Amino acid sequence: MGLLKSVNKKMTLTKCRAVFLDRDGTVNLEVDYLKSIKDLKLIKNTAKAIRILNRNRIKVIVVTNQSGINRGLFSINDLDAIHNELKKRLRRHGAYIDAIYHCPHHPDEKCSCRKPNNGMFKLAARDFDLKLNKCYVAGDKLADIKAAHNVSATGILVRTGYGKSEQDDLKEADIMPDYIAEDLYEAVKWIIKDMKRGKND
Numbered sequence: 001m002g003l004l005k006s007v008n009k010k011m012t013l014t015k016c017r018a019v020f021l022d023r024d025g026t027v028n029l030e031v032d033y034l035k036s037i038k039d040l041k042l043i044k045n046t047a048k049a050i051r052i053l054n055r056n057r058i059k060v061i062v063v064t065n066q067s068g069i070n071r072g073l074f075s076i077n078d079l080d081a082i083h084n085e086l087k088k089r090l091r092r093h094g095a096y097i098d099a100i101y102h103c104p105h106h107p108d109e110k111c112s113c114r115k116p117n118n119g120m121f122k123l124a125a126r127d128f129d130l131k132l133n134k135c136y137v138a139g140d141k142l143a144d145i146k147a148a149h150n151v152s153a154t155g156i157l158v159r160t161g162y163g164k165s166e167q168d169d170l171k172e173a174d175i176m177p178d179y180i181a182e183d184l185y186e187a188v189k190w191i192i193k194d195m196k197r198g199k200n201d
């Protein structure tokens with residue numbers, strides 16, 4: 001009985017949990033519309049950060065605005081090639097992404113999936129049976145933080161990509177990240193601590 005209890009407890013600690021990652025400027029270097037594999041460069045310690053989440057059995061889900069598609073800058077095939085390469089490189093370092101969701105729309109299309117809107121998060125919640133208010137979002141833009149708060153998740157601003165300049169804009173913004181991290185690796189260490197604090201259980 002005691003064993004069963006502890007097993008169940010362990011399961012509830014990890015079930016329905018995910019960390020959503022922005023892609024450009026958070027996982028890989030921001031290059032102003034990443035169009036091809038040759039410009040794909042992982043930010044330092046990204047694989048290490050994702051590995052920590054994998055080891056803790058937390059889902060890792062990338063949510064990325066890719067308006068370059070509907071702007072005609074690159075195709076869905078180009079995007080697929082980039083994502084396959086991204087997963088391959090991470091795998092080489094023992095890190096695994098559970099899913100990638102992208103929004104192809106131009107901002108003028110006023111879709112429901114472009115961050116800060118919640119479309120991609122809702123879809124992932126359905127696909128993975130997530131409780132979004134127990135999830136975390138790490139990104140380099142205030143739109144990522146707004147998206148997090150739109151679904152009652154915890155939002156972490158990383159100071160890679162546009163993160164530093166976005167931090168400067170915080171004074172005028174009506175939004176505050178739950179934490180500001182130097183990079184994804186530091187963000188993940190904070191997330192694990194935050195989960196252990198149990199505040200989010």
Ligand SMILES: [Mg+2]
Nearest residue numbers: 022024025140
């Ligand atoms: Mg970004």
Ligand SMILES: [Zn+2]
Nearest residue numbers: 103105111113
């Ligand atoms: Zn969209």
